[in-house]
Each structure stands twice: as structure tokens, then as C-alpha cells.
Amino acid sequence: MSITEQVSADPAPRRLSYVGFAVIVVAYLAIIQLGGRVARAVFDSGDGFTTTRDVMVNMWIPLGAAAVFTYAVVTWLGWGRPVLREERRLRRWTWAVPIILAVCILLAINYAGLADKGIGFVLALLVATQFVGWGEEGMFRGVGVNILREHGLTEGKVALWSSIVFGSVHLTNALAAGGQAIAQAVVVSFAGYFFYLIRRASGGNALNSVLHGLFDFSLISCTAIAVDQELYLGAVAGFLAYVIIAVVVIIGRKRLEPAAATDVPSRS
Known part of the structure; x- marks a missing residue:
């Protein structure tokens, strides 16, 4: 069989409706929220991320399962x-x-705070936050971006709606954080746009996934492990990332796309 015949014999990628995507996202969130609660109950773990065991139970299990689910969906779709x-x-x-x-x-x-926790905790948190990065980027910058393109949206609308969806799903954190989840959803929407730009700048979904995980790693090192400590000043750098990138993008917004770029569907 020739290469051309083999390609034509391969199953075509599946199409996904908006409703289908919504169902997948709900399932993804359920794995994280319910999986986390079940893991804490089964292993009698605390609610935070202050010990290596807590990180492995509260983050590895639900977030790892969600990441596996994401790429199982990608495989099933043929995407x-x-x-x-x-x-x-x-x-x-x-x-x-x-x-x-x-x-x-x-x-x-927070290098000093992480040093106090030990190498085991640092490695556990690195793995956990990479589960976050690869899972969320695969779901929202991977599947999310491509379903919007499949439905013929212009790239500007793809960027907008994929970021809004990404921010909106974080409203589920209201179960634990209350009204703070609304502000978080807005901030996360901006972060989603930045990760979208990184995907398109780098030519793939890997760099944004890695950086997403490392960004969460840095934030957790400044907050969740800083029990009975004063606010770590390095956390300001996380805020500056948003401000500086926003200014740079606003200045160069008319020079984002290559001169010959056109808004056409990614696949026929």
C-alpha cells in the first residue's frame, strides 16, 4: 500500500460540537473537583499543599487523572x-x-521557602503543576482553540472566546474560595490569552504548557506554602508579568499576525 493510500485509509478526525466540548469540559472539571475530594477522603489528607503527601494526594491524583483524560480525548478525536x-x-x-x-x-x-520544604516537596510540586499546565493547555489552548477554528471563527474571536472559556471554568473555585473566584476568573482569562500567544509564537502546545505549570509553581511557592510567614515579595513578579506582557501586546497589537496571514479553518 502506498503512502497516499495509507493516509486516505486512516480514519478522519472527528468533528466536535460546542455542546460536545461543553460536556468534555464539565467531565474534566468533575475529575478535578470530585477526584480531589475522593482522594482526600480515601487518604485522609489535609486541604492544603504544605506537605509532600498533601501535594501528591490533593494534586497528583485529580490533576494527573484530568491530564490523562485530556489527551485521551485528543486521541479519540484524532486531533x-x-x-x-x-x-x-x-x-x-x-x-x-x-x-x-x-x-x-x-x-x-520563593527559593528560601522551597529550600525549607526539601527536595522531595519541590519535585512533587513541580510534577503537580506540570499536570496543571499540560492538562489545562491541552484542553483549552489545544482542544478549545481548535474547535473554535473548526466552526469558522476568525483568529481574533478564537483568542477571545478560548480565553473567556478558560477563565469561566475557574468559577468552579467558588466552591472553596467564594467570591474571590470571580476576580480569579477575570485574571485567568488574561493569562489564557497570554498562553494562546505563546502557543502561536512557539508553533506548538508544549512551551505554553511548561510555562503554565512553572507559573503556577512559582505562585504556589509564594502563597500556599507560606504558612505563618510574611508575604513573599517575589510574588509581585507574578503581577508584573501580567502588566508588562499586556503593555507589550497592546503596543504591538497591530503587528501580531504575519503580513500574509488569513483567517481560514485549520482543517478542511
Whole structure:
């Protein structure tokens, strides 16, 4: 069988409706929320992330399961290539976005606090936050972006709605955080747009996934483990990441797309 015949014999990627995507997202959230509660009950774990055991129970189990679910969905849809690779590249200057974010991550990490916790805790938290990064980026910048493209939205609307959906799902944190979840959802929407830009700047879904995980790692090192400690000043770097990237993007907003870029569906 020739290569052409083999390709034509391969099953075509599945199409996904908005309702279907909503069902998948709800299932993803249920795995995280319910899985976390079940894990805490079974292993009699605390609610926080202050010990290595708590991180492994409260984060590894639900977030790892959610990440596995995400890529099982990607495989079932036959969307491996469009999820993991990005054909619609932005101009080279947009590499400034991941560079700025990476610098702010390095500045934000609470090195002293992590050193007190030990290498086991650090490695456990790194793994846990990478589950977050790869799971959420696979679901929202991978599946989410591509379903919007499949339905013919312009790239501007793809960026907008994928970011809004990403922020909105964090409203489920209201179960634990109350009204603070609304402000968090707004902030996360902006973060979603930045990760969308990183996907398109880098040409794939890997760099944004890694940086997403490391950004969460830096934030948790500044907050969740800082029990009975004063606010770690490095946390300001996380806030500065939003401000600096926003200013850079606003200034260069008319020079994001390559000159020959057109808004066409990613797959026929």
C-alpha cells in the first residue's frame, strides 16, 4: 500500500460540537473537583499543599487523572497534530511574551521557602503543576482553540472566546474560595490569552504548557506554602508579568499576525 493510500485509509478526525466540548469540559472539571475530594477522603489528607503527601494526594491524583483524560480525548478525536502543533505562527517579536513570563517566573519563585520544604516537596510540586499546565493547555489552548477554528471563527474571536472559556471554568473555585473566584476568573482569562500567544509564537502546545505549570509553581511557592510567614515579595513578579506582557501586546497589537496571514479553518 502506498503512502497516499495509507493516509486516505486512516480514519478522519472527528468533528466536535460546542455542546460536545461543553460536556468534555464539565467531565474534566468533575475529575478535578470530585477526584480531589475522593482522594482526600480515601487518604485522609489535609486541604492544603504544605506537605509532600498533601501535594501528591490533593494534586497528583485529580490533576494527573484530568491530564490523562485530556489527551485521551485528543486521541479519540484524532486531533493529535492540530492540538500539539500550531501552523498559524505569529511574528518573531512575540517571543517576547514567553521570555518575559519566564523571567518573571524565576523572580517570583520563593527559593528560601522551597529550600525549607526539601527536595522531595519541590519535585512533587513541580510534577503537580506540570499536570496543571499540560492538562489545562491541552484542553483549552489545544482542544478549545481548535474547535473554535473548526466552526469558522476568525483568529481574533478564537483568542477571545478560548480565553473567556478558560477563565469561566475557574468559577468552579467558588466552591472553596467564594467570591474571590470571580476576580480569579477575570485574571485567568488574561493569562489564557497570554498562553494562546505563546502557543502561536512557539508553533506548538508544549512551551505554553511548561510555562503554565512553572507559573503556577512559582505562585504556589509564594502563597500556599507560606504558612505563618510574611508575604513573599517575589510574588509581585507574578503581577508584573501580567502588566508588562499586556503593555507589550497592546503596543504591538497591530503587528501580531504575519503580513500574509488569513483567517481560514485549520482543517478542511
